[in-house]
Amino acid sequence: MKTNETETVQSVERAIELLYCFTTRTPELSLNDIVKRTGLNRTTVFRLLSSLMKKELINKNAAMNTYRLGLPFIHFAQIVTENLDLRKMALPIMNELNEITKETISLNIIQGASRICIEKLEGKEDIRQFINLGIPYPLYKGASGKLLLAFSKDELIEEVIEGSGLTKNETAELKKDLLLFQEQGFAFSMDERIIGAFAISTPILNSQQQLIGGLSISGLSARLDNNKQLFIKAAIQSAEKLSAMMGYQKLGG
Amino acid sequence: MKTNETETVQSVERAIELLYCFTTRTPELSLNDIVKRTGLNRTTVFRLLSSLMKKELINKNAAMNTYRLGLPFIHFAQIVTENLDLRKMALPIMNELNEITKETISLNIIQGASRICIEKLEGKEDIRQFINLGIPYPLYKGASGKLLLAFSKDELIEEVIEGSGLTKNETAELKKDLLLFQEQGFAFSMDERIIGAFAISTPILNSQQQLIGGLSISGLSARLDNNKQLFIKAAIQSAEKLSAMMGYQKLGG
DNA sequence: AGAACACGTTTCATAATATGGAACAATAGA
DNA sequence: TCTATTGTTCCATATTATGAAACGTGTTCT
Numbered sequence: 001m002k003t004n005e006t007e008t009v010q011s012v013e014r015a016i017e018l019l020y021c022f023t024t025r026t027p028e029l030s031l032n033d034i035v036k037r038t039g040l041n042r043t044t045v046f047r048l049l050s051s052l053m054k055k056e057l058i059n060k061n062a063a064m065n066t067y068r069l070g071l072p073f074i075h076f077a078q079i080v081t082e083n084l085d086l087r088k089m090a091l092p093i094m095n096e097l098n099e100i101t102k103e104t105i106s107l108n109i110i111q112g113a114s115r116i117c118i119e120k121l122e123g124k125e126d127i128r129q130f131i132n133l134g135i136p137y138p139l140y141k142g143a144s145g146k147l148l149l150a151f152s153k154d155e156l157i158e159e160v161i162e163g164s165g166l167t168k169n170e171t172a173e174l175k176k177d178l179l180l181f182q183e184q185g186f187a188f189s190m191d192e193r194i195i196g197a198f199a200i201s202t203p204i205l206n207s208q209q210q211l212i213g214g215l216s217i218s219g220l221s222a223r224l225d226n227n228k229q230l231f232i233k234a235a236i237q238s239a240e241k242l243s244a245m246m247g248y249q250k251l252g253g
Numbered sequence: 254m255k256t257n258e259t260e261t262v263q264s265v266e267r268a269i270e271l272l273y274c275f276t277t278r279t280p281e282l283s284l285n286d287i288v289k290r291t292g293l294n295r296t297t298v299f300r301l302l303s304s305l306m307k308k309e310l311i312n313k314n315a316a317m318n319t320y321r322l323g324l325p326f327i328h329f330a331q332i333v334t335e336n337l338d339l340r341k342m343a344l345p346i347m348n349e350l351n352e353i354t355k356e357t358i359s360l361n362i363i364q365g366a367s368r369i370c371i372e373k374l375e376g377k378e379d380i381r382q383f384i385n386l387g388i389p390y391p392l393y394k395g396a397s398g399k400l401l402l403a404f405s406k407d408e409l410i411e412e413v414i415e416g417s418g419l420t421k422n423e424t425a426e427l428k429k430d431l432l433l434f435q436e437q438g439f440a441f442s443m444d445e446r447i448i449g450a451f452a453i454s455t456p457i458l459n460s461q462q463q464l465i466g467g468l469s470i471s472g473l474s475a476r477l478d479n480n481k482q483l484f485i486k487a488a489i490q491s492a493e494k495l496s497a498m499m500g501y502q503k504l505g506g
Numbered sequence: 507a508g509a510a511c512a513c514g515t516t517t518c519a520t521a522a523t524a525t526g527g528a529a530c531a532a533t534a535g536a
Numbered sequence: 537t538c539t540a541t542t543g544t545t546c547c548a549t550a551t552t553a554t555g556a557a558a559c560g561t562g563t564t565c566t
Contacts, residue, residue, distance in 0.1 A: 008304040012268040016308040027336040041526050051261040055269040064387030069333045077330030080322045083280040110278050134317025294555050
């Protein structure tokens with residue numbers, strides 16, 4: 001069997017074709033409806049539907065022997081839109097921050113037990129903080145990582161600490177930082193992950209008050225001096241604007 | 254091979270497991286991430302991903318060799334929520350209508366080129382309009398069907414008329430009705446699909462001004478007399494309330 | 507700089523697995 | 537009542553999914 005184009009799995013493709021049969025106009029389909037629409041064998045459709053049902057992508061309306069799309073799609077869509085929106089909506093705000101600070105701006109998310117940068121704007125100064133897109137960095141080091149960790153669930157924090165190889169003292173130090181960052185709503189570091197560099201990082205939250213990413217300013221420590229308060233203020237404002245766009249609402253007092 | 258429990262397709266189940274690897278926290282995964290999470294063979298995951306990508310359920314971030322969920326999920330979620338919400342939110346409103354009118358209340362949607370009832374509340378009178386859930390009825394007959402048709406795309410109207418076997422005169426009559434229903438925002442019929450019965454039907458629209466269903470009051474013609482205007486008003490109010498819940502916003506003049 | 511490693515991708519032989527025809531049950535329609 | 541339609545189960549077949557191995561590339565470690 002020649003497969004120059006990348007190989008695919010027939011049954012999976014067919015199963016997805018079933019999903020595409022459902023539309024706003026036709027949200028409920030009988031087995032036979034699907035057979036007609038796809039042209040597949042009745043038995044095959046039945047088996048594919050069973051598989052989709054087992055994994056909850058399809059629900060059966062027993063009363064009328066029809067099938068419809070399952071609840072997990074709502075969750076999947078949330079994942080898609082959240083990240084789609086985050087990146088898209090972040091860019092103009094990152095640009096603003098970049099104009100104000102002239103430093104490198106980055107957008108980070110948690111990936112497993114690491115942090116990765118999913119978007120960056122390099123600084124305008126001759127000596128810039130360089131950032132790699134998509135490379136995993138530890139969550140227990142540097143402002144960007146620790147900020148994300150500070151707003152994460154305790155389980156993740158424990159998991160990260162375990163895998164970090166930090167000493168007891170270092171762990172205590174880290175936990176103190178996390179608490180501080182949580183309280184003040186931003187993270188600051190200097191000469192920590194990279195000697196000679198500073199970073200300020202702020203949390204982006206969604207409508208359920210969950211962390212979905214972090215916005216960071218980073219640059220040369222030497223340039224920070226009189227700008228620190230300004231940068232922090234700008235970073236917080238930007239993150240709050242982004243959070244609002246992602247549906248976050250500040251809890252009223 | 255003994256399969257007492259309903260048979261399923263391994264590769265489809267596995268493909269779905271891949272989808273479930275993506276979460277709000279980990280919206281971007283590398284092939285290897287997925288291999289670790291699922292415990293599946295690397296080649297298998299690669300092939301499943303290729304299949305999912307071909308059908309656009311997964312996108313590849315070429316820059317960093319990661320995968321993420323595709324846009325179609327947004328569409329699927331729309332289908333799910335629309336119908337989920339519709340039925341759930343409709344029930345209390347249908348109850349209100351039922352209290353006011355004492356007649357049978359039904360919730361209808363378009364299914365292919367037919368109308369089906371997806372929810373009903375039977376009347377409180379001794380002689381009631383009985384309604385079958387999930388049975389397809391023609392769209393060109395009766396208030397409930399014609400209302401749905403009136404708010405549908407021209408293509409569907411043409412398709413329905415073609416399959417209806419209506420004469421030229423009857424078609425003209427139907428089109429006149431559709432226009433009337435569209436203008437006045439409700440449909441009324443008497444002794445049409447069922448002799449001795451009346452029906453009043455009102456449209457439920459979503460945020461994109463699209464029809465997603467219809468709300469109907471139906472009962473014995475003999476009981477209607479002095480209630481007709483009251484029923485129409487109540488039906489319109491209920492449908493508007495439901496539409497608002499589904500995101501519909503009246504166009505400002 | 508060189509070696510070892512990790513990761514994505516391709517190839518290929520194997521048999522496990524998906525497939526569709528046929529038969530069955532249940533229900534609706536004539 | 538008989539026929540047609542639809543959902544479901546069973547089964548033999550070979551198509552199709554599978555995983556080991558190998559390849560190419562880029563990264564990390566020493």
